[in-house]
Amino acid sequence: MxxxxxxxxxxxxxxxxxxxxxxxxxxxxxxxxxxxxxxxxxxxxxxxxxxxxxxxxxxxxxxxxxxxxxxxxxxxxxxxxxxxxxxxxxxxxxxxxxxxxxxxxxxxxxxxxxxxxxxxxxxxxxxxxxxxxxxxxxxxxxxxxxxxxxxxxxxxxxxxxxxxxxxxxxxxxxxxxxxxxxxxxxxxxxxxxxxxxxxxxxxxxxxxxxxxxxxRRLLSSSSGGQKSKRVYKPLPSWIGARKLDLLTATPQSLKPNVVVAQDGTGKYKSINEALKEVPKKSAEPFVIYIKEGVYKEYVIVDKEMTNVVMIGDGPTKTRISGSKNYADGTATMYTATFAAVGDYFVAKGIGFENTAGAAKHQAVALRVQSDFSIFYNCYIDAYQDTLYTQTYRQYYRDCTISGTVDFIFGDGVAMFQKLQDGG
The missing domain is CATH 1.20.140.40 (Invertase/pectin methylesterase inhibitor family protein)
Known part of the structure; x- marks a missing residue:
């Protein structure tokens, strides 16, 4: 030195x-x-x-x-x-x-x-x-x-x-x-x-x-003028602190607190019913396993519901579907089929969709206002304002988006890795 x-x-x-x-x-x-x-x-x-x-x-x-x-x-x-x-x-x-x-x-x-x-x-x-x-x-x-x-x-x-x-x-x-x-x-x-x-x-x-x-660290790690390989950014530090191995997580390994199934094999048939069991401001993960099916309901994980983890049977099998839209008289923020507001929300293997279509203008499939939220292997499908990344820190891994993403935050951080965008 x-x-x-x-x-x-x-x-x-x-x-x-x-x-x-x-x-x-x-x-x-x-x-x-x-x-x-x-x-x-x-x-x-x-x-x-x-x-x-x-x-x-x-x-x-x-x-x-x-x-x-x-x-x-x-x-x-x-x-x-x-x-x-x-x-x-x-x-x-x-x-x-x-x-x-x-x-x-x-x-x-x-x-x-x-x-x-x-x-x-x-x-x-x-x-x-x-x-x-x-x-x-x-x-x-x-x-x-x-x-x-x-x-x-x-x-x-x-x-x-x-x-x-x-x-x-x-x-x-x-x-x-x-x-x-x-x-x-x-x-x-x-x-x-x-x-x-x-x-x-x-x-x-x-x-x-x-x-x-x-x-100095950057210079010492350079490769003598040669092009370096492109690498993904490291995971945010708050991901590791969560102690959730989402890459290998299954409904069985996560040991769900509640199971939702349309065929009657779970405790509830709707997601909103299951959310009634979520404790307020929980410091521990509350796991909801949502079995295969199309759930036609509008879901809000509100700010009192922290550390909610939802896992499905795959983004094409477990789907949450709605069709609210601006053209029919709903404010853009309220058109969301699913809204994650409570901090530390996690979703894996779930599809979020808004089926309103192009003629209906703004029609949100997923609205995220959850700090430290994680989405892994999810499909987010709509046409305009498909994904409404409202504020705070968000992480998306191996997700597919069909439609447009509406970024409105400043120093909030939405990180996308291996993201497939349907355009």
Whole structure:
């Protein structure tokens, strides 16, 4: 290791272990405090200067500064200021949700009324993501900084996208409700965007601290100018932590909690009946084996149903089928035959389909809003917006998609391996 490299390594250690987490955040947003200036700036003056600095990387600086000046008190701790920013955004969303009740009379158009329902659902989820970010900032641990920043970016990006989904739901509707909602959401969107900008600055700092050593590893592993073989990206770290060997998993090896079968050989004949047995917020996998058959039902694995694992007899044998569509008067999000919302959802050997066809416009077969979700050996078949990858981290392996994929998330990650796309 060169002398310069040693100095950079020592500097990184000092940043993490001596200066502390709060200073990492401060450096990330451009705050350079000396001991002398820290003593000179106290109380309100010190807080104001810290707020100006922490709002520097944001797109809506005026909104950032005014909101923090009202909410942060006299603190100049960058970590506390960022937490306050997340909290203010969550509070603003709660205010919008309350205001949305006043739009009921304006949403007389059936599609506008559905759009209002979409908004309430999405904005509540966005507020939960922001409050989760507040909690995450509390015990911020320098040794897990990369993990913490990844979570924050995913949740804040999701909060941004949920708000946009709300507004998108009003496209093509009649009346003033859509424009009113856009006005209500303006400040909340700016505050959430600002929070994401702050977290992105933290991420940039971490990247700069490790970029030199990363480049050295890449150079040392190069093949002397020859073309390297194309390889798939490694599995995300959260896949291995699940301890699920999906490649070899069978209904028997997974030991299902419930069996669904249309021929009466299971406990239930419908998937929705089986879902009633799923415990709320379970930390353990709840396995549902769905035997061969075409299940004509609309399924939502809601956010209270975590760690649900569904396994079928194969994607052409176990099929979940629906035909809801936008042309017949259903909001795009609600056209999904199957919606996975609860975190840690897993599906293997199942077909998801929407049979509405091209003339019916948006008609979703599978909507995914489940963080850390996995789909292995599944068929997803429709025409327009077949797969609606809404937000958060998703992994697809050996799946076939017929139709189009609607990507709407930002820092959420949908990873596809050996994916066959029917176009």
């Amino acid at each position: 060169t002398a310069d490299a040693k100095k950079k390594k020592i500097a990184a250690i000092v940043v993490f272990s001596v200066i502390g987490v709060a200073m990492i955040v401060a450096v990330a947003v451009g705050v350079t405090w000396s001991r002398k200036s820290a003593k000179e700036h106290k109380g309100t003056a010190s807080s104001k200067k810290a707020i100006e600095a922490i709002c520097q990387p944001t797109s809506y600086k005026e909104t950032c500064q005014s909101s923090l000046e009202n909410a942060a008190g006299d603190t100049s701790d960058p970590k506390e200021l960022i937490k306050a920013g997340f909290q203010v955004a969550a509070d603003k969303l709660d205010e919008v949700i309350q205001n949305s009740n006043t739009l009921k009379d304006l949403a007389k158009d059936p599609m506008a009324s559905q759009a209002l329902d979409v908004c309430k659902e999405m904005l509540n989820t966005a507020a939960e993501d922001l409050l989760g970010a507040v909690d995450k900032m509390g015990p911020l641990d320098a040794s897990k900084m990369n993990e913490y920043v990844e979570d924050l970016k995913v949740w804040l990006s999701a909060a941004v996208n949920h708000q946009q989904t709300c507004l998108d739901a009003f496209e093509g509707t009649k009346g003033e409700a859509g424009e009113k909602m856009k006005g209500f959401l303006k400040t909340a969107q700016e505050l959430t965007s600002n929070g994401l900008a702050m977290v992105s600055e933290i991420s940039s700092l971490l990247g700069s601290l490790t970029s030199n050593s990363h480049r």
